Amino acid sequence: MKLTVDEDVAAGDADGLLSGRRKSSSVKVTIAPATPAQPKTLSHLPKRPPVDIAFSDLTYSVTEGRKKNAKTILKSVSGRLRSGELTAIMGPSGAGKSTLLNILTGYRTSGIHGSITINGQERNLSQFRKLSCYIMQDNQLHANLTVEEAMQVATALKLGSEVSKSEKEELIQEILETLGLSEHVKTMTSNLSGGQKKRLSIALELVNNPPIMFFDEPTSGLDSSSCFQCISLLKSLSRGGRTIICTIHQPSARLFEMFDHLYTLAEGQCVYQGSTQQLVPFLGKLGLACPSYHNPASFIIEVSCGEYGDNIRKLVTAIKNGKNDIRTGTPFPAIEALNNTTTPSNNVKLTNAQNGNNIVSVFNKDDKEVASEKKGNGIMLAAFKSNEKENGINGDASQVVIPVDLSANEKADNVNASLLDSGIVDTKRRYPVSEWKQFWVVLKRTLLFSRRDWTLMYLRLFAHILVGFLIGALYYNIGNDGAKVLSNLGFLFFNMLFLMYTSMTITILSFPLEMPVLLKESFNRWYSLRSYYLAITVSDLPFQTIFCVIYVTIVYFMTSQPPELERFAMFLSACLLIAFVAQSVGLVVGAAMNVQNGVFLAPVMSVPFLLFSGFFVSFDAIPIYLRWITYLSYIRYGFEGTALATYGFAREKLKCSQTYCHFKNPTTTLEELDMLDKDFRVDIIALVLIFIVLRVSAFVFLRWKLRAAH
Ligand SMILES: Nc1ncnc2c1ncn2[C@@H]1O[C@H](COP(=O)(O)OP(=O)(O)OP(=O)(O)O)[C@@H](O)[C@H]1O
Numbered sequence: 239m240k241l242t243v244d245e246d247v248a249a250g251d252a253d254g255l256l257s258g259r260r261k262s263s264s265v266k267v268t269i270a271p272a273t274p275a276q277p278k279t280l281s282h283l284p285k286r287p288p289v290d291i292a293f294s295d296l297t298y299s300v301t302e303g304r305k306k307n308a309k310t311i312l313k314s315v316s317g318r319l320r321s322g323e324l325t326a327i328m329g330p331s332g333a334g335k336s337t338l339l340n341i342l343t344g345y346r347t348s349g350i351h352g353s354i355t356i357n358g359q360e361r362n363l364s365q366f367r368k369l370s371c372y373i374m375q376d377n378q379l380h381a382n383l384t385v386e387e388a389m390q391v392a393t394a395l396k397l398g399s400e401v402s403k404s405e406k407e408e409l410i411q412e413i414l415e416t417l418g419l420s421e422h423v424k425t426m427t428s429n430l431s432g433g434q435k436k437r438l439s440i441a442l443e444l445v446n447n448p449p450i451m452f453f454d455e456p457t458s459g460l461d462s463s464s465c466f467q468c469i470s471l472l473k474s475l476s477r478g479g480r481t482i483i484c485t486i487h488q489p490s491a492r493l494f495e496m497f498d499h500l501y502t503l504a505e506g507q508c509v510y511q512g513s514t515q516q517l518v519p520f521l522g523k524l525g526l527a528c529p530s531y532h533n534p535a536s537f538i539i540e541v542s543c544g545e546y547g548d549n550i551r552k553l554v555t556a557i558k559n560g561k562n563d564i565r566t567g568t569p570f571p572a573i574e575a576l577n578n579t580t581t582p583s584n585n586v587k588l589t590n591a592q593n594g595n596n597i598v599s600v601f602n603k604d605d606k607e608v609a610s611e612k613k614g615n616g617i618m619l620a621a622f623k624s625n626e627k628e629n630g631i632n633g634d635a636s637q638v639v640i641p642v643d644l645s646a647n648e649k650a651d652n653v654n655a656s657l658l659d660s661g662i663v664d665t666k667r668r669y670p671v672s673e674w675k676q677f678w679v680v681l682k683r684t685l686l687f688s689r690r691d692w693t694l695m696y697l698r699l700f701a702h703i704l705v706g707f708l709i710g711a712l713y714y715n716i717g718n719d720g721a722k723v724l725s726n727l728g729f730l731f732f733n734m735l736f737l738m739y740t741s742m743t744i745t746i747l748s749f750p751l752e753m754p755v756l757l758k759e760s761f762n763r764w765y766s767l768r769s770y771y772l773a774i775t776v777s778d779l780p781f782q783t784i785f786c787v788i789y790v791t792i793v794y795f796m797t798s799q800p801p802e803l804e805r806f807a808m809f810l811s812a813c814l815l816i817a818f819v820a821q822s823v824g825l826v827v828g829a830a831m832n833v834q835n836g837v838f839l840a841p842v843m844s845v846p847f848l849l850f851s852g853f854f855v856s857f858d859a860i861p862i863y864l865r866w867i868t869y870l871s872y873i874r875y876g877f878e879g880t881a882l883a884t885y886g887f888a889r890e891k892l893k894c895s896q897t898y899c900h901f902k903n904p905t906t907t908l909e910e911l912d913m914l915d916k917d918f919r920v921d922i923i924a925l926v927l928i929f930i931v932l933r934v935s936a937f938v939f940l941r942w943k944l945r946a947a948h
Contacts, residue, residue, distance in 0.1 A: 288321035288479045289356055289369055289449045291342065292570065294561070296352035298337055311337050313506045314352070316560040318570040319483055321449065324469075324476040324496065326514075327485045328535065329503035330543045335485040336454060338503065342483065343372040343452045345761060364668070370450035371443040371762045375458055377435045378758040381428035382687035385419055385438055386410070388427055389445070394679045395764045396446040398670045413441045417471065433464030440471065443762060446670065451475065453484035462490065469496050494535040501560070504542035508560030509553035520564050524552060669763060676769035684777035694748060695781065698740065702789040705736055710796025717798040717884070720892035720899030723907050729797055730880045731853040734873050737789070737813055738820040738844065741782060745824025746836040753943070760944060767944060771937050778821065786810075786817045805883050808918060812879030815925035819872045822932035829939040847871040852878060857912040872928045878913055879921040886918065 298312040312334050319325050319342075327335045340346040342354070344363045354361040356369075379388065393406040401409075414420045417437045422430065427438060436456060443451065456472065457465040469489070473496050476482040489497075494514055502510040510517060517538060518528045526546060528537040541549055556562070561569045669676065688694055713729040716722040752774075760767055790810050795801075799809065823844075827836040850860065851873040860868060868874050885904035894902050901907045908914045 287357075287369075287449060289481050290321055290358075291319045291354065291356060291361075291450070291481060291483075292358075293317055293342065293354045294352055296338070296341060296350065296354070298334075298341060298346070298350050300349055311506050312341070312503075314559055315503070315506070315508045316558070316570075317501055317508060317511055319481055319499065319501070321481045322476055322479050323481065323498040324473045325481075325483045325499040325501060326489070326494075326497040327483065327501045327503065328488075328539065329509075330539055331487075333503040333542065334506045335503055338501075339452055339454055339483070339485050343370060343761075345372060366450075367761075367763055369448055370452060371448045372452045372758075373436075373439050373443055373454070373456065374754075374758055375454045376754065377439045378754045379427040379435060379438060379442075380683070380687060380755055381426065382690040383683070384424050384426055385414065385430070386423040387683075387686070388438065388442060389414065391679060391683050392442040392445045392764070394671070395676060396670055399675075409445065413444055417441050417444075418467070431464075432459045433461075433467060436460065436464075436468055437471065440475075444475075449479070450481045450483070453482070455486065456484050457486060457489070457493070465490075465493060469493050473497075488533075488539055489535050491533040491535065494533065500538075502538050502542060504550050504553075507550065507554045508557060509542055509550055510538060510564075511557055511560045512564040516564060520556075524549070524556060669766060673766055673769045676765035677773050680765055680770050680773035681777055684774055688777060688781060691748075694744065698744060698781075698785055699788070701740060702785040703792070706789040706792030707796070709733075709736075709793050713793075713797045715796075715798045717800070718893055719798075720894040720902035721896040723892070723899075723901035726797070726884070727853065727881070727907070727911075729793070730884065731851070731877055733790075733793065733813060733880065734816055734851070734876045735848070737786065737817045737876075738873065739841070740785075741817045741821040742824040742827075742840055742844075743837070745778075745821050746828050746840055747833060749825060749828030750831075750833045750836065756940075757944060767937070767941055771940065775933060779818070782817050782821060783814060786814050789813075799884055800889060805887070808883035809880050811922065812876050812883065812925070815879075815922065815929065816872065816876035819876075819925055819929050819932065822929055822936060825936040826932055826939060829936050829943060844873075847873045850874060851876075852911060852913070856910070870928075872925060875921040875924045875928075878911075878916055879918055879925070881908070881911060881913055882916060882918045882921070886913070886916075 294316045295314045296312050296316070297310060297314050299308045299310045301307065302309050315338070327338060329335050337346070341350055344361075344367055347363065356362075356366055383391070389410045390406075393401075393410060397406060397409075411420065414423060417440065419434060419437055419441060422434060425434075427435065430438060440451075451472075453472065456468050460468060472482050472484065476498065486493075497514045500510060500512065500514050500517060501508065510520065512520060514534070517534050521528055521538070521541065526537075526541055526549060528534050540546065541553070544550070557564055558569065563570050671679075709729065709732065713725060716726050716729070719726075756770065759765065760770065787810065790813050794806060794809060799805070823840065824836075827840045827843075830836075831839065846867055847870070849855070850864070850868040850871045852868065857865070857868060885907045889904040891902050892899070892904065901910075905914065908916075
């Protein structure tokens with residue numbers, strides 16, 4: 239009788255296992271190794287073509303220091319990454335893994351030499367980005383959305399109107415079920431565990447089924463079980479015909495086995511490229527016998543770090559820095575084609591047929607050799623020499639071949655599957671949905687998490703009400719008193735100060751936090767920067783307006799400013815514009831610099847505008863060569879606007895609570911402020927112009943920052 243542990247038992251059904259043992263104490267029991275449940279398949283995803291990537295002689299340099307010294311990070315590396323395979327880019331820290339990944343994704347575009355092809359054709363970056371996605375290390379999710387909402391946003395932005403709402407819902411359900419997130423649809427993304435966040439990041443990008451998926455350190459910060467789940471998921475995605483490429487530091491032997499293809503870098507050069515199974519035989523052939531029970535992944539890293547001597551050159555030469563297929567000892571056809579040689583495209587098959595060996599036998603032979611040489615000695619240096627002779631290397635490492643019979647398994651490269659000519663990729667449309675639709679989706683999303691953001695909403699509302707009443711109490715009933723005009727001017731100036739700082743600082747603090755998500759989403763072509771920017775511009779205006787109206791209403795009436803609707807409207811409009819302009823200043827600063835610099839610089843930069851606002855020094859008293867600053871000071875226009883609304887437009891004389899009131903006549907006040915001939919409309923127009931200029935500047939900074947980040 240043969241008892242096999244079924245899935246339930248494998249999943250921890252101890253009772254089942256025990257009852258099996260009880261029943262069959264005298265029979266032979268074969269317990270199959272526990273295998274994790276396989277993820278379900280995805281059937282609702284849009285069809286996509288298989289995509290192979292090849293790169294040849296990729297060199298990446300940066301300039302450093304004052305003298306602009308060039309530093310070469312990638313040194314003429316080549317490689318071939320195929321659809322249906324899970325590829326790991328490994329190497330010691332600083333080897334250039336992230337750099338290579340960033341170049342392959344198209345995230346980094348300058349300072350690069352060499353060529354990259356997609357299915358045998360020169361990569362068109364714009365088209366390539368429609369076919370690929372890049373899932374960065376830190377997930378970059380919006381904290382204030384539930385899993386379901388995040389998925390709805392992704393489907394709304396990434397699937398065109400040809401997919402119906404019910405189909406989108408079905409797709410969401412299927413993806414979440416497949417990725418084990420269906421129980422967490424209502425959970426806020428901020429409350430998900432690290433592994434769940436990673437799966438959600440994958441789920442969001444999976445919506446439009448990109449045939450190429452890049453992952454930067456997908457297992458970082460995950461426990462071993464979550465790591466296994468994550469890599470299993472990537473493996474099943476690759477089995478669906480996708481090209482899955484990820485950087486990984488040092489996977490456990492169990493994880494390592496799950497990768498199909500390994501690309502290893504050391505000091506910016508390729509020291510190994512081939513299947514994970516061929517790694518040990520390959521290294522063995524070069525005299526680098528992997529000790530038994532040693533994780534091959536750790537071994538190649540140790541070799542790359544120079545722990546077994548200086549082997550990097552030997553390894554690089556053996557595979558021609560990634561050009562050669564270790565199974566044939568000849569360049570990969572895809573790379574060969576890149577180098578404009580006449581090698582026939584079926585090179586791999588021909589050579590393999592000639593070799594006619596099997597990977598298993600080579601693997602076993604090497605294992606035996608390694609084991610016998612290792613006995614008691616660890617890795618023997620002699621092994622290298624004997625292996626060199628045996629393999630006929632004799633210093634010519636380029637002859638190393640790990641013969642494999644691939645004729646049964648090897649699928650042809652997708653060299654002729656042109657993505658662009660075949661209509662698989664829509665070359666006309668940059669985004670799956672119109673910019674108008676993108677604007678609506680991003681606007682709705684921004685409004686949703688503004689509503690849920692405690693700091694952004696409730697704290698701000700509370701601050702406006704509290705400060706409003708405080709100011710109202712401090713300057714209570716002074717607006718109509720000729721004896722308290724100077725205090726009233728102080729009140730007008732304080733309004734500007736308060737509205738300016740609250741609107742500016744909240745944006746400086748909150749906007750930079752959005753940047754990483756914006757970077758990821760705009761890179762993965764969720765939306766255009768234009769739609770995003772318009773949406774965030776529009777989304778905060780209603781809230782800012784409500785807070786400002788509440789504050790102004792409280793202070794205006796508590797301080798007894800003229801109870802005329804027209805004057806109130808003018809006063810309010812000047813205050814609103816100041817808040818909008820200050821918010822735009824915050825946006826410029828937030829887009830151009832990080833929070834620390836912004837929080838310091840923005841208030842400091844505001845000081846000249848406050849000084850030249852006309853409250854501290856009247857226009858005539860300002861030295862002529864400094865007067866231009868007053869024209870740039872939005873505070874001046876706001877202060878002037880509220881002063882004119884309060885004292886201008888032939889306001890009748892004020893009451894006087896003392897025997898003599900110098901400012902009883904409002905005209906005297908305006909005269910003192912040099913505002914007699916000023917026009918309220920000019921102030922409003924100036925504020926509107928400054929608002930527009932700042933908003934455009936913030937957009938330009940944002941675009942520059944996004945480009946600089948790539
Ligand atoms: N813009 C840059 N200016 C200067 N040096 C850089 C720049 N970008 C990368 N480097 C250097 O290039 C090398 C490779 O960096 P990269 O981030 O690709 O390494 P990595 O293999 O991903 O390392 P890790 O595993 O530690 O993340 C490092 O030495 C790094 O300091």
